Amino acid sequence: MRLFALRDYRLLFSAQVIAPFGTGLTTVALGLLAYDLAGPSAGIVLGTALTIKMVMYVVIAPLTAAYIDRLPRRTFLVLLDVIRGLVVLALPLVSEVWHIYVLIGLLQAASAAFTPTFQAVIPDIVTDESDYTRALSASQVASTMESLLSPVLAAVALTFMSFDRLFLGTSAGFLVSALLVLSARVPNARPSAHTKAWDKAASGIRTFLTTPRLRGIMALNLVVAAAGSIVVVSTVNYVRDELVGSQSDVAWMLAASGTGTLVAALVLPRVLDRIAARTVMMTGAGVLVGGMAAAVTLIAAGLSTWAGTAIIWTVIGIGMALIITPTGKVLRASVARNAIPEAFAAQFSLSHLAWLITYPIAGWLGTSAGFTVAWSVLAVLTGAGATASVLLWPRHEGRGAVTSPVTPARQVPTTDRSTLSKAA
Structure with a gap:
């Protein structure tokens, strides 16, 4: 390679x-x-x-x-x-x-x-x-x-x-x-266009708030965190208590989600050469909405089985990869080169803010009110995030809509500008 x-x-x-x-x-x-x-x-x-x-x-x-x-x-x-x-x-x-x-x-x-x-x-x-x-x-x-x-x-x-x-x-x-x-x-x-530390720290967040496609990614962060939380947080108790499994069974169920992510990540490079990142990421959001609906149905109807859970966990892993993998490509295409560190730092911070919201729901609410209530709340957040991403990230966002608060659009290098419509 x-x-x-x-x-x-x-x-x-x-x-x-x-x-x-x-x-x-x-x-x-x-x-x-x-x-x-x-x-x-x-x-x-x-x-x-x-x-x-x-x-x-x-x-x-x-x-x-x-x-x-x-x-x-x-x-x-x-x-x-x-x-x-x-x-x-x-x-x-x-x-x-x-x-x-x-x-x-x-x-x-x-x-x-x-x-x-x-x-x-x-x-x-x-x-x-x-x-x-x-x-x-x-x-x-x-x-x-x-x-x-x-x-x-x-x-x-x-x-x-x-x-x-x-x-x-x-x-x-x-x-x-x-x-x-x-x-x-x-x-x-590269030297930032900002001289004050606070301006630099806030510029990445401002870029997300003012750029349509990055506002869409903020919503997709919530989709990933809401769906991913039931895998990261709930798997241990769900497998041990609901499915009456062992410690090794917990590892295998986590591996099911990881396998879905791995397969999707291996396939995506060729897919992203032909299909716009927005299409791939919105597809991932749809997959996660479907996976969460299936998870809630499984637990609410008392239909929990090893095979059904493994399939849902695999689907969630696939959906997460479809959103996470293209994110860096969209970030690079959306800002000037001297703003890349600030954009990546902002995405890192904002994505973990979403996890900070969903972890307690999966953990504390799941413990106090049960899986059905906690997963239903997370499913609603998944759907809300997916809907918001579609509304915030227009399908035909033009090049003029992708400008960086750090560097005017006319200063974005030609190699970056040529990728703007492709990433959208």
Whole structure:
């Protein structure tokens, strides 16, 4: 593949693959650590840690965009990887629950700064539109493989080592990622048109609010979060309590959703070469609306079965990939090159804000009122988000509608302007 002939992309993609696998091991180990410290209250500990994570993602990403053009991006990324590696090494040493909260806050603050910065580097390295589409798909595949394989690797490792050793694997992953980033040539961010930090932090959000297609993506973020929450949050209790399954059954059900995402991500590059991103993403929204309707019907009518649940979870995985994978392509086509870091940071923050809304519904409402009520609320949010995306993102949005508050439309490079109608 021509994409992987690019040395710098190859190194960065390898870093992207290795670091998340370490994060996946941490997820398993953190749950066991919480249970070791809090026993029956482990769920509350994990829920609080997850909330801290989302808050950090929402707050830190725009602040990163405000200062990234003043920093050497390669050094910044390496520093963040080292910080994450050191924080993870400290986790096995904690003796109080509040220690977990402090360390998770530091870890997720570093991740919230790292991810949008890393995402904004890729379009500066992969300049060909077709190759960039494939880079987005490869990123989705890497993320999906992490969610599929990390629990399996953790399960195998736990057969011959204690859970605290998993943190060592995570730390090693971050340090290897740092070495790979250090070996790559990472261009610094282009100077922003804004001089004040607050203007930079807010410019990405303003771009989303003033650009029709990006307002549509904001609505699609809610669609993904509402549907994805029943997979991420509800699967454990649903499989164990409703289907009376085992811990391994939980992993297999999560794998069903991951398989759907993986298959869709592998197919999408060729599809996006021929079909507009808007069409693909709206199709994904429709798939998720249908999947949520099926999930509510399944639980409300008392028809829960292994096969039916696996099919619905797979459909949800497919729908999520249809929306998430093309998003970077639309972002790059919608802003000037010097606004790309701010746009990616804004999307990172806004997408996690949607998850911050839907996680409590799936978790807390699901626990107090039951799956039927919680999933029905999430299904309504899925439908509302899908409807809003169609209304906010016009089918025939012209080139003139895609302008950046950072750079006037006439200054957008020709290569970017040529992709505007294609992305819409």
